Amino acid sequence: xxxxxxxxxxxxxxxxxxxxxxxxxxxxxxxxxxxxxxxxxxxxxxxxxxxxxxxxxxxxxxxxxxxxxxxxxxxxxxxxxxxxxxxxxxxxxxxxxxxxxxxxxxxxxxxxxxxxxxxxxxxxxxxxxxxxxxxxxxxxxxxxxxxxxxxxxxxxxxxxxxxxxxxxxxxxxxxxxxxxxxxxxxxxxxxxxxxxxxxxxxxxxxxx
Amino acid sequence: xxxxxxxxxxxxxxxxxxxxxxxxxxxxxxxxxxxxxxxxxxxxxxxxxxxxxxxxxxxxxxxxxxxxxxxxxxxxxxxxxxxxxxxxxxxxxxxxxxxxxxxxxxxxxxxxxxxxxxxxxxxxxxxxxxxxxxxxxxxxxxxxxxxxxxxxxxxxxxxxxxxxxxxxxxxxxxxxxxxxxxxxxxxxxxxxxxxxxxxxxxxxxxxxxxxxxxxxxxxxxxxxxxxxxxxxxxxxxxxxxxxxxxxxxxxxxxxxxxxxxxxxxxxxxxxxxxxxxxxxxxxxxxxxxxxxxxxxxxxxxxxxxxxxxxxxxxxxxxxxxxxxxxxxxxxxxxxxxxxxxxxxxxxxxxxxxxxxxxxxxxxxxxxxxxxxxxxxxxxxxxxxxxxxxxxxxxxxxxxxxxxxxxxxxxxxxxxxxxxxxxxxxxxxxxxxxxxxxxxxxxxxxxxxxxxxxxxxxxxxxxxxxxxxxxxxxxxxxxxxxxxxxxxxxxxxxxxxxxxxxx
Amino acid sequence: xxxxxxxxxxxxxxxxxxxxxxxxxxxxxxxxxxxxxxxxxxxxxxxxxxxxxxxxxxxxxxxxxxxxxxxxxxxxxxxxxxxxxxxxxxxxxxxxxxxxxxxxxxxxxxxxxxxxxxxxxxxxxxxxxxxxxxxxxxxxxxxxxxxxxxxxxxxxxxxxxxxxxxxxxxxxxxxxxxxxxxxxxxxxxxxxxxxxxxxxxxxxxxxxxxxxxxxxxxxxxxxxxxxxxxxxxxxxxxxxxx
Numbered sequence: 005x006x007x008x009x010x011x012x013x014x015x016x017x018x019x020x021x022x023x024x025x026x027x028x029x030x031x032x033x034x035x036x037x038x039x040x041x042x043x044x045x046x047x048x049x050x051x052x053x054x055x056x057x058x059x060x061x062x063x064x065x066x067x068x069x070x071x072x073x074x075x076x077x078x079x080x081x082x083x084x085x086x087x088x089x090x091x092x093x094x095x096x097x098x099x100x101x102x103x104x105x106x107x108x109x110x111x112x113x114x115x116x117x118x119x120x121x122x123x124x125x126x127x128x129x130x131x132x133x134x135x136x137x138x139x140x141x142x143x144x145x146x147x148x149x150x151x152x153x154x155x156x157x158x159x160x161x162x163x164x165x166x167x168x169x170x171x172x173x174x175x176x177x178x179x180x181x182x183x184x185x186x187x188x189x190x191x192x193x194x195x196x197x198x199x200x201x202x203x204x205x206x207x208x209x210x211x212x
Numbered sequence: 213x214x215x216x217x218x219x220x221x222x223x224x225x226x227x228x229x230x231x232x233x234x235x236x237x238x239x240x241x242x243x244x245x246x247x248x249x250x251x252x253x254x255x256x257x258x259x260x261x262x263x264x265x266x267x268x269x270x271x272x273x274x275x276x277x278x279x280x281x282x283x284x285x286x287x288x289x290x291x292x293x294x295x296x297x298x299x300x301x302x303x304x305x306x307x308x309x310x311x312x313x314x315x316x317x318x319x320x321x322x323x324x325x326x327x328x329x330x331x332x333x334x335x336x337x338x339x340x341x342x343x344x345x346x347x348x349x350x351x352x353x354x355x356x357x358x359x360x361x362x363x364x365x366x367x368x369x370x371x372x373x374x375x376x377x378x379x380x381x382x383x384x385x386x387x388x389x390x391x392x393x394x395x396x397x398x399x400x401x402x403x404x405x406x407x408x409x410x411x412x413x414x415x416x417x418x419x420x421x422x423x424x425x426x427x428x429x430x431x432x433x434x435x436x437x438x439x440x441x442x443x444x445x446x447x448x449x450x451x452x453x454x455x456x457x458x459x460x461x462x463x464x465x466x467x468x469x470x471x472x473x474x475x476x477x478x479x480x481x482x483x484x485x486x487x488x489x490x491x492x493x494x495x496x497x498x499x500x501x502x503x504x505x506x507x508x509x510x511x512x513x514x515x516x517x518x519x520x521x522x523x524x525x526x527x528x529x530x531x532x533x534x535x536x537x538x539x540x541x542x543x544x545x546x547x548x549x550x551x552x553x554x555x556x557x558x559x560x561x562x563x564x565x566x567x568x569x570x571x572x573x574x575x576x577x578x579x580x581x582x583x584x585x586x587x588x589x590x591x592x593x594x595x596x597x598x599x600x601x602x603x604x605x606x607x608x609x610x611x612x613x614x615x616x617x618x619x620x621x622x623x624x625x626x627x628x629x630x631x632x633x634x635x636x637x638x639x640x641x642x643x644x645x646x647x648x649x650x651x652x653x654x655x656x657x658x659x660x661x662x663x664x665x666x667x668x669x670x671x672x673x674x675x676x677x678x679x680x681x682x683x684x685x686x687x688x689x690x691x692x693x694x695x696x697x698x699x700x701x702x703x704x705x706x707x708x709x710x711x712x713x714x
Numbered sequence: 715x716x717x718x719x720x721x722x723x724x725x726x727x728x729x730x731x732x733x734x735x736x737x738x739x740x741x742x743x744x745x746x747x748x749x750x751x752x753x754x755x756x757x758x759x760x761x762x763x764x765x766x767x768x769x770x771x772x773x774x775x776x777x778x779x780x781x782x783x784x785x786x787x788x789x790x791x792x793x794x795x796x797x798x799x800x801x802x803x804x805x806x807x808x809x810x811x812x813x814x815x816x817x818x819x820x821x822x823x824x825x826x827x828x829x830x831x832x833x834x835x836x837x838x839x840x841x842x843x844x845x846x847x848x849x850x851x852x853x854x855x856x857x858x859x860x861x862x863x864x865x866x867x868x869x870x871x872x873x874x875x876x877x878x879x880x881x882x883x884x885x886x887x888x889x890x891x892x893x894x895x896x897x898x899x900x901x902x903x904x905x906x907x908x909x910x911x912x913x914x915x916x917x918x919x920x921x922x923x924x925x926x927x928x929x930x931x932x933x934x935x936x937x938x939x940x941x942x943x944x945x946x947x948x949x950x951x952x953x954x955x956x
Contacts, residue, residue, distance in 0.1 A: 007299045101495060109443075175291070177494060179484075180484050183481050190349040191373055191396060200347065200439055573902075623775060661903070
């Protein structure tokens with residue numbers, strides 16, 4: 005008998021009476037403003053939120069951030085608004101995932117900033133949801149020391165329950181719910197950021 | 213693997229109690245976790261109802277576990293993952309080593325996993341000539357120290373910054389400042405980043421496995437879970453069969469309680485869900501994914517009074533709440549699991565007789581049940597395990613005699629009262645001014661703690677003055693009773709001298 | 715609500731043999747609250763020690779014996795939280811396999827009360843505030859607090875009697891007793907007690923009050939290290955309401 009059959013037979017031979025699972029738990033969160041809650045939650049875990057009124061405002065914010073960070077090498081995922089990124093910031097080095105040639109992994113490892121959009125944003129916890137795909141790299145939001153996400157207010161939802169309820173049928177190979185910069189408390193419970201992932205996690209939350 | 217006998221537990225507990233550095237570290241860490249958990253739960257509307265709901269999900273899932281496992285297997289395979297089954301830890305290790313050999317792997321990176329701690333996978337890998345590198349900062353610290361984890365969530369919480377700096381300094385070959393924790397962390401980032409990028413395989417556990425899509429979910433704060441499952445060309449996940457979660461809606465409930473119960477976070481920083489290997493068009497991510505579904509003693513608990521223990525999601529809240537854990541530390545439990553959940557799980561998975569002390573490593577205070585997100589009745593199961601020890605004659609014959617003798621005696625009210633009255637007379641030379649028993653510590657079964665003496669008059673006796681009506685029954689003692697006195701005194705003496713199983 | 719003005723006292727073994735003054739204070743308090751107290755003299759142990767050490771059949775025998783002795787009374791009051799919890803929660807569980815005994819256990823459980831719970835919720839007794847009542851801190855006994863949910867009642871009585879209540883850090887933290895645990899693993903048990911006493915001492919109150927004779931005995935065995943005075947709730951209340 006295979007291990008599989010043995011385990012399944014053992015489980016089935018226990019005579020356990022099947023129980024009916026409870027009905028689906030519905031989100032009980034009601035926020036007056038999803039954007040306000042998002043902007044309130046993320047900084048509690050050392051994430052940063054910059055709220056702007058329009059997509060143009062978001063790009064202006066990026067100007068400032070790139071300058072402040074001295075960002076030379078930027079890797080950008082394909083879930084961002086359509087724009088000729090390299091043309092707007094010609095003096096910086098870009099890797100556009102799925103478009104640029106060259107070694108993505110090596111570029112990510114040496115990049116100053118990872119730039120991404122998001123599939124969804126959860127107000128309660130100040131989280132964004134990023135997925136993997138042909139133009140969406142996992143390492144782009146993971147290896148650079150700074151991760152900047154451009155998030156339109158239209159993709160905000162209350163919490164993880166509303167997110168799973170809205171889930172589509174197709175599941176990509178990887179979905180990450182990111183709720184702050186990489187951190188650890190493993191040395192004497194002292195908070196240290198950027199242990200493996202980005203040290204800074206900046207969300208530019210923009211209206212449309 | 214040796215078990216945890218009374219002798220062993222007492223030895224390790226004594227060591228932990230006598231170590232002020234360890235005491236301080238464990239006290240501080242568990243208090244931080246406790247406080248954060250309480251605050252995080254208080255912020256959730258209807259949190260008690262949510263916990264009840266979660267318990268119902270867990271119970272219903274376990275009642276049809278075989279079906280859910282088959283669904284998981286089917287969906288994971290459809291997503292392109294290879295699903296393996298392991299009856300025990302050794303089988304799981306063999307499968308991992310075999311896959312690693314096929315890849316010609318020299319070095320593997322690991323994300324913190326209790327399942328692979330349970331199977332001692334690192335040892336198996338090293339024996340096969342493969343170098344495992346733990347990447348969770350806490351796990352890396354204890355790997356460098358050559359120790360097992362002392363806490364489910366904070367494996368190195370017993371280590372001080374000085375000890376960590378010493379370990380890291382040795383690793384990088386130059387002295388590091390213990391007071392600069394960001395620098396220590398940066399050093400770990402530097403060393404481990406290179407490992408992530410050059411490892412042949414990434415190995416993880418799973419916080420949960422969602423059946424409806426064949427996905428595994430990994431929760432970390434550091435991001436090592438994402439790196440281990442994204443950077444190397446292949447990913448192996450070792451998953452206990454009880455970690456199955458039927459749907460994404462159920463997973464949302466699970467996740468919303470896990471972070472809050474463990475570290476007081478509404479969600480951990482990275483909730484990483486993996487469904488098969490990278491798709492053909494994806495530009496990064498592992499090209500191969502293996503999932504090992506491991507039983508290792510779990511299936512035998514289904515349908516028994518102990519099934520509930522499989523509802524555990526390894527949040528560690530019971531450790532943080534447990535006053536015994538806080539004194540004895542994680543290593544006294546002789547296993548990767550510790551605290552109240554360890555005291556129940558270890559005997560159930562690895563044998564009651566060899567771990568006889570663990571069901572007794574609790575004052576049954578109930579703090580663990582109070583904080584458990586799934587409301588697992590650990591005190592009830594500790595009582596059940598103690599009863600099993602009696603039924604299976606794991607406790608000594610002497611103890612059986614003493615307990616039975618005293619229980620019988622307590623059913624004989626007059627005899628008992630008479631014996632107690634005798635005790636009042638015989639104890640006189642041993643009663644000190646505080647009405648405590650004056651015996652040298654080496655003869656005192658309570659150690660440093662002083663035992664009480666019998667009062668000069670019992671309440672039964674005092675009642676005669678207190679009562680408002682006459683009670684016709686006055687005690688009469690006969691010589692038969694006197695004979696029984698001698699026997700019972702012998703019982704009591706044995707209890708005081710050697711009642712402890714050792 | 716129990717209508718009868720007659721209650722049976724289950725004094726608990728430890729009070730009977732080691733601290734009978736707690737039993738005397740309990741009788742006096744119940745009388746002050748207007749109750750006639752009966753004391754079934756055949757009572758001994760509720761069986762808890764045997765239940766906790768795994769000797770279930772012995773616990774069952776003592777549970778049955780206790781039910782037989784007390785089931786004819788309108789109400790049973792105990793000056794001990796864990797014995798009350800044993801009768802309320804564990805008896806039905808222990809006797810679940812025998813339907814008739816289970817019924818009898820349930821019936822007894824429904825009319826069994828811990829002292830402070832009885833005084834507050836059944837007797838609606840309110841002590842008069844005493845002007846120079848002591849500053850006290852209160853230790854929650856684990857089973858009383860977590861199994862039968864009584865933590866507000868003893869506090870309400872103490873403050874009503876004029877005491878200033880200063881809460882210690884985590885008053886619900888175990889004192890280290892745990893019955894047979896305190897003998898099997900005395901070193902662990904004792905450090906837990908020392909931690910408890912340290913936290914009580916930090917309140918700088920006159921008195922550490924508890925409602926369970928087990929906790930009382932445990933903490934008294936180590937008070938010589940801290941100088942904290944440990945007293946049963948019944949004693950404190952009885953003295954204040956004379």
